Amino acid sequence: MEYDDIIVGAGSAGAALAARLSEDPDRNVLLLEAGPDYSVVEQTPADLLTTWISAGPHDWGLTAQATPTREIPYPRGKVTGGGSAVNGHIALRGTPGDFDEWAALGNHEWSFEKVLPFHRKLEDDRDARGDFHGVGGPIWIERPPPENWQTLNRAFFDAARALGYAEVSDHNDPQSTGVGPWPRNRRGGVRISTAIGYLAPARHRMNLTIRAGVHAHRVIIENGRALGLEIECAGATQQVRGRRVTLSAGAIHSPALLMRSGIGPRDELAALGIKCQVNSPGVGRNLIDHPMVFLVATPIAGIPHDPQVTNPIGIRYTAAGSDEFNDMQMYILELFDANLSPGLALDLPVPSVSLVPGLQRPRSRGRLRLRSANPDVPPVIDLNYLADPEDMRRMADGVRIAWRLMHEGPLAPMLKEFVNMTAEVVNTKAALETFIRENCTTIFHPVGTAKMGPDSDPMAVVDQYCRVRGVEGLRVVDASIMPNIVRANTNLTCIMIGERVADWMRNSD
Numbered sequence: 001m002e003y004d005d006i007i008v009g010a011g012s013a014g015a016a017l018a019a020r021l022s023e024d025p026d027r028n029v030l031l032l033e034a035g036p037d038y039s040v041v042e043q044t045p046a047d048l049l050t051t052w053i054s055a056g057p058h059d060w061g062l063t064a065q066a067t068p069t070r071e072i073p074y075p076r077g078k079v080t081g082g083g084s085a086v087n088g089h090i091a092l093r094g095t096p097g098d099f100d101e102w103a104a105l106g107n108h109e110w111s112f113e114k115v116l117p118f119h120r121k122l123e124d125d126r127d128a129r130g131d132f133h134g135v136g137g138p139i140w141i142e143r144p145p146p147e148n149w150q151t152l153n154r155a156f157f158d159a160a161r162a163l164g165y166a167e168v169s170d171h172n173d174p175q176s177t178g179v180g181p182w183p184r185n186r187r188g189g190v191r192i193s194t195a196i197g198y199l200a201p202a203r204h205r206m207n208l209t210i211r212a213g214v215h216a217h218r219v220i221i222e223n224g225r226a227l228g229l230e231i232e233c234a235g236a237t238q239q240v241r242g243r244r245v246t247l248s249a250g251a252i253h254s255p256a257l258l259m260r261s262g263i264g265p266r267d268e269l270a271a272l273g274i275k276c277q278v279n280s281p282g283v284g285r286n287l288i289d290h291p292m293v294f295l296v297a298t299p300i301a302g303i304p305h306d307p308q309v310t311n312p313i314g315i316r317y318t319a320a321g322s323d324e325f326n327d328m329q330m331y332i333l334e335l336f337d338a339n340l341s342p343g344l345a346l347d348l349p350v351p352s353v354s355l356v357p358g359l360q361r362p363r364s365r366g367r368l369r370l371r372s373a374n375p376d377v378p379p380v381i382d383l384n385y386l387a388d389p390e391d392m393r394r395m396a397d398g399v400r401i402a403w404r405l406m407h408e409g410p411l412a413p414m415l416k417e418f419v420n421m422t423a424e425v426v427n428t429k430a431a432l433e434t435f436i437r438e439n440c441t442t443i444f445h446p447v448g449t450a451k452m453g454p455d456s457d458p459m460a461v462v463d464q465y466c467r468v469r470g471v472e473g474l475r476v477v478d479a480s481i482m483p484n485i486v487r488a489n490t491n492l493t494c495i496m497i498g499e500r501v502a503d504w505m506r507n508s509d
């Protein structure tokens with residue numbers, strides 16, 4: 001059988017794309033997912049519904065080189081819903097400047113004005129109204145009301161206000177900067193992944209086939225056209241055929257799939273014995289991620305805390321001396337019971353309270369390479385965090401702000417002692433930079449490894465309609481295509497990408 005569309009990866013972008021394409025009953029859509037599929041919420045393991053997961057059976061178990069001397073676990077969701085099914089359910093949009101930059105780089109279809117309708121279409125925002133927001137879309141978004149904030153979060157909010165950060169009621173308003181509740185894709189305590197928001201209402205369609213436990217090995221390409229995929233299912237290698245093939249396997253696995261299919265830097269492919277179909281030097285380059293670093297303290301005894309409430313307050317701010325709006329974030333993370341955070345790869349003490357500055361507009365670029373042509377061998381992920389001095393400068397600024405928030409305001413009396421930081425380190429440039437290098441980790445947002453761009457950009461892997469250069473009928477639709485990272489957690493942008501491209505694909509061949 002030949003499908004009209006085969007999509008690899010049922011994650012944030014892929015599930016949205018499959019659901020939208022299969023709204024057309026005349027189109028046969030096959031959605032392939034390497035991880036398991038839970039078709040109803042009642043049968044979904046509890047950890048997939050609540051807290052974020054960074055290890056275990058729904059994770060790919062990857063590692064990455066954060067800096068030349070620091071290797072870290074590098075979680076990626078492996079389940080229908082992909083990253084959206086394991087993530088921290090922070091539902092932030094990029095700033096208008098992020099999308100206008102994409103447009104200025106030669107991708108005029110991705111300006112803020114052009115992507116706004118798709119941001120609105122994907123959401124069912126329960127609190128914010130007006131021109132920037134949507135109602136009735138697949139992803140439920142809410143903000144915790146102040147009366148539900150945890151004691152520690154309230155203190156963090158008050159401390160940030162005392163330091164001069166503006167009060168923000170909607171972090172997704174394009175002008176917002178300051179402290180306020182994170183918008184979250186969470187309803188009644190359940191994370192609304194794309195498996196729940198998009199796939200669940202589409203499962204009855206006879207023209208949508210969802211196959212889990214299927215590992216796509218490579219795209220079959222003949223005479224410059226994608227004809228289907230070589231896949232492995234339950235130990236058997238098979239082929240599936242489709243008129244169009246779309247890779248939505250995420251910013252780590254989509255470029256790996258491209259390279260295994262012969263699309264990538266010619267020399268690297270040759271070294272691994274892979275026949276080059278298209279010499280595309282940009283595949284795997286331009287790897288961008290948001291780094292963060294934890295300042296950890298123990299709380300005094302007796303602070304009330306509801307373990308089901310995670311990350312509800314945050315700061316979006318512009319670093320001192322920076323001219324890039326909202327280029328930083330600050331989180332508070334409270335950990336009171338390790339059992340309630342299954343698979344948390346971070347080695348934090350329990351109980352603990354952390355303030356976590358995170359760089360949103362990194363200048364450093366990393367790189368992804370295939371280690372082997374064997375699809376079971378994970379790629380080499382080199383994040384190259386903080387290689388640019390401006391990245392380090394803004395992170396150091398963030399640590400100093402976190403230290404002040406933990407010392408000067410209403411949060412300070414709730415903290416007993418610091419676990420990994422001293423005043424001497426905070427106040428000594430070299431020591432602080434060493435601390436950051438030795439403790440930085442990921443906010444889990446890799447993007448950019450098959451970036452879009454105009455013909456004039458030799459490093460662009462796809463055009464602005466996400467069509468792979470040099471191969472007919474092949475697209476990449478996921479985090480890989482971002483030419484630069486957005487100043488926000490990346491889930492909503494990935495879903496928006498799925499929505500945006502579905503609109504084109506429904507109206508073209």
Ligand SMILES: Cc1cc2nc3c(=O)[nH]c(=O)nc-3n(C[C@H](O)[C@H](O)[C@H](O)COP(=O)(O)OP(=O)(O)OC[C@H]3O[C@@H](n4cnc5c(N)ncnc54)[C@H](O)[C@@H]3O)c2cc1C
Pocket residue numbers: 008009010011012013014032033034035052053054075076077078079080081082083084086087088089090091092214215216217248249250251253254257443444445446477478479480488489490491492494
């Ligand atoms: C632990 C964690 C916490 C996060 N927290 C947040 C947050 O709070 N807010 C936020 O906005 N973002 C968050 N993110 C990031 C966000 O979830 C991702 O940016 C987003 O989900 C990426 O979407 P995607 O469509 O590019 O890929 P994914 O959602 O990763 O989807 C890719 C899918 O493809 C499948 N796949 C890969 N290779 C193959 C193959 N060869 N064959 C078949 N299937 C394959 C994968 O199993 C996966 O399901 C978090 C991510 C993680 C991992």
